Structure formats: C-alpha cells, structure tokens
C-alpha cells in the first residue's frame with residue numbers, strides 16, 4: 001500500500017511511520033515541518049519511507065505538497081499533523097487565535113484530503129484515517145478550547161467524508177487517543193502525569209506504539225469499517 005501521513009517525523013506519527021514502513025509491501029510518504037533531521041533518520045532506516053517538507057503555516061509549502069499528491073497516488077491518507085496548542089482560558093483567548101489555528105490546522109488538512117480524494121475516486125479505493133483526540137468525548141481539559149474545537153470539527157468532517165465517499169469505496173475513520181507523552185505534551189508537569197496515571201483505568205499512559213498498532217489495523221481493515229471513531233481511552237468515559 002502507498003500511505004501518505006502528515007507530520008511523520010516526530011511524535012505519534014514517527015511511531016506510525018516506523019510501524020507501517022516495517023510492513024512488507026508498504027511505501028510510506030510522510031511530511032515534516034521542523035523535524036528535518038529526524039525525517040532523514042527515518043529514511044535511512046527504512047528505504048520504503050520518503051519524507052516531504054510541508055509547513056502548514058506556509059501557503060507555498062502547502063501548494064508544493066498538493067502538486068506531489070497525484071504522483072504519490074496514495075491508497076491511504078493519515079491526517080495527523082497538528083501545529084501546536086494554544087493554552088489559555090476561553091474568555092482570555094483572542095478571537096484571532098481561533099481563526100489562525102483553523103487556517104493553519106484544518107484548512108491544510110481539508111486541502112490535502114481533497115487532493116487525495118481525487119485519486120481515490122479514480123481508482124475506486126481509498127482510506128482516510130484522522131487522528132482526533134479523546135477530549136472530543138471525555139471532559140475537555142480547561143484551557144484547551146481552541147484545540148478541542150478543531151478536533152471536533154475534524155471528527156465531523158470525517159463522518160461527512162464517510163457518508164459522501166463510501167459509494168466510491170472510500171472510507172473515513174478516526175482514532176481518538178488519550179494523553180500520550182510526545183512533543184505536544186512535553187511541558188506537562190511530572191506530578192500531573194503521576195495524577196493522570198493514578199486516575200487512568202489501566203494505571204498507565206497510552207503509548208504512541210499502541211496507537212501505531214491501531215493505525216496499522218485500520219490500514220488493513222475491511223471497507224465495511226467506515227465512519228468509526230476508535231476511542232483509545234481505556235473506556236474512561238464509561239468506567
């Protein structure tokens with residue numbers, strides 16, 4: 001399979017790229033923004049992994065990316081990249097923060113997905129996998145309204161894609177992981193991590209490798225699995 005993943009050189013996606021590239025028959029194309037060195041390291045380890053520079057804050061970089069998608073001709077698109085989190089109470093957050101974040105996270109994701117869908121429709125096959133967050137189901141943490149709202153928007157898009165595209169044998173599913181230790185969460189206080197671990201139904205924090213295994217499952221899953229949001233929160237919304 002030819003797999004395209006956004007933001008594949010670092011964090012969760014680096015585990016996903018490694019997991020998918022280790023499978024025979026896969027070719028993995030992954031984007032990077034700041035992690036050029038890490039991208040090169042992954043390419044050195046996996047000859048079937050290829051990096052592409054794409055910075056969601058730079059319109060010309062997004063245009064370049066879009067022109068490359070037809071030649072990649074992906075079978076699977078994984079929407080993973082996220083350009084950071086604005087942390088503040090909603091009432092203190094300037095409205096421009098929401099507009100900018102939407103422009104730099106959601107719009108590039110929409111444009112890349114639209115380009116991938118053109119090829120999916122031609123070959124009557126495709127899989128879209130969106131990385132969301134358990135916060136769209138669990139209690140959203142204080143100070144993350146911009147981040148959680150964007151994730152809810154993407155989850156809604158995923159359902160619309162699932163509905164509109166299944167007649168072309170194209171599926172759209174989401175994975176909603178709970179807290180993981182990555183660059184995104186690197187500034188989390190050690191004591192907060194201890195509290196989260198204690199409160200966790202499994203008494204352990206989700207790992208990026210566990211999510212990568214779930215992505216691998218979805219890349220090989222039946223097209224009858226469509227419109228799902230696989231929550232990886234150990235059932236913490238029901239336990």
Ligand SMILES: NC(=O)c1ccc[n+]([C@@H]2O[C@H](COP(=O)([O-])OP(=O)(O)OC[C@H]3O[C@@H](n4cnc5c(N)ncnc54)[C@H](OP(=O)(O)O)[C@@H]3O)[C@@H](O)[C@H]2O)c1
Nearest residue numbers: 007010011012032033034035056082083179180182183184
């Ligand atoms: N960590 C968690 O607890 C958690 C939980 C649930 C869901 N998620 C989701 O999992 C996904 C991956 O997050 P992560 O935890 O791996 O965070 P991360 O370590 O901060 O990684 C973010 C990824 O997005 C890319 N990125 C950042 N700025 C970008 C830009 N301007 N243009 C293009 N790409 C950019 C990064 O690429 P470069 O490194 O190359 O810049 C990196 O690969 C995100 O969608 C996040 O919302 C994370």
